[in-house]
């Protein structure tokens with residue numbers, strides 16, 4: 001895999017009272033994307049924020065936004081979240097009831113002018129659920145914890161899905177989200193992941209610049225080995 005590793009701190013773990021400062025802290029640390037977790041209190045048992053806050057974040061940000069929708073009925077919301085001009089808009093395959101419905105959401109994301117359409121799978125959802133969509137997707141988000149909360153433990157068995165995507169020869173972005181830290185990220189990169197979301201492990205660091213640099217160095221070690229190690 002020659003693609004660069006993207007590091008996406010999740011603002012779910014930031015100090016929301018100082019969100020603009022926190023965005024700048026991640027940018028100064030060398031983050032590639034801001035990962036933005038949108039939760040509706042229905043698809044997941046937690047609630048974060050909606051389009052107005054996302055637009056305020058977009059105005060304050062100077063790196064691209066990677067928006068992870070953990071919401072029911074995503075099709076109804078795509079146009080409004082697209083107004084914040086994210087680089088990536090990802091919805092959950094479990095939030096739609098059929099493959100045609102999933103295709104409709106992917107098409108809506110592209111039609112709204114979002115550069116990258118993504119689909120996410122919960123830990124217990126097989127990757128086969130998204131395989132028919134791969135030709136139309138730019139990113140697959142493999143959840144390595146149950147979505148809803150930061151600070152959970154990484155589930156290594158979920159990486160078989162990243163490996164499967166690479167075995168299929170898929171060249172899109174494979175993103176991993178949940179429990180990614182300096183101890184778990186090498187397994188992610190070895191499995192073929194090239195976008196790493198990390199909330200608590202980055203935002204809890206006093207020196208986020210050092211933490212991002214450490215992530216990059218650890219990822220580079222794996223890339224230098226030049227193969228996907230199981």
Ligand code: DX5
Pocket residue numbers: 010011012013035037068145146147148149150151152177178179180197198199200201
């Ligand atoms: C969880 C979110 C994650 C979360 C990750 O539902 O999708 O993006 O912020 O947090 P950590 O890295 O702390 O597991």
Ligand code: ZN
Pocket residue numbers: 010035036037068177197
């Ligand atoms: Zn997320």
